[in-house]
Amino acid sequence: MTIPPAEDRATQPVRLLIVDDDPLVRAGLTFMLGGAEDIAIVGEGTDGAEVPGLVDRLRPDVVLMDIRMPAVDGLTATEALRSRPDAPEIIILTTFHADEHVLRAIRAGAAGFVLKDTPPAQIVDAVRRVASGDPVLSPAVTRRLMDHAAGTGPGNGRGDRAGRTERARQRIAALADREREVAIAVGRGCSNAEIAAELHLSVATVKTQVSRILSRFDFNNRVQIALLVHDAGLLDGGTGTV
Structure with a gap:
């Protein structure tokens, strides 16, 4: 083959x-x-x-x-x-x-x-x-995982979900405005090139912003950023305001 x-x-x-x-x-x-x-x-x-x-x-x-x-x-x-x-x-x-x-x-x-x-x-x-x-992660699989993480799956209570949302919003609030914009774009599954075009930045600048977010939260990869953004309720029409 x-x-x-x-x-x-x-x-x-x-x-x-x-x-x-x-x-x-x-x-x-x-x-x-x-x-x-x-x-x-x-x-x-x-x-x-x-x-x-x-x-x-x-x-x-x-x-x-x-x-x-x-x-x-x-x-x-x-x-x-x-x-x-x-x-x-x-x-x-x-x-x-x-x-x-x-x-x-x-x-x-x-x-x-x-x-x-x-x-x-x-x-x-x-x-x-x-x-x-x-x-x-494909968009469909990402959504299923994020729903599970956010507490919408079987066996997850509303109290747990509310607490996770509040904690995620507090962490997102610690980001600078541009970092927050980049994080939300990562949460939507955008590539570095797509983020650069959307925010009128260079790809190198986007990479730097992503690295800063990873370092700030001690994350290993972009999927963890996406999960945090989802937990904060900033996808599906979220404005990015926390």
């Missing part, structure tokens, strides 16, 4: 580590991703327990990891990895469209997740996007 290379890929290919306890899944992923010229599969793992050692030895840029494994699951492995300096980006691989485990993984610093039945070209694109610093 031939997969066309990215239009603007880096000189060095993205170093990818695949972790899944199912040998057929690993074989399928290796086959489909091995056709991309700008992705190099540097190794495979069968359980989250192996991940720290594999990362130390292979130095991947991205880890594509199953969320459910017998000994150490992908969630625990994600939390451990993302607490380390210079951690690789992580994509969670799952059969579930949205559940509390995926949400927890994203809050722990995973860059997003893809479903196991995702078309090959989209999985390749997900690896490329995460390597370049973009999250990999």
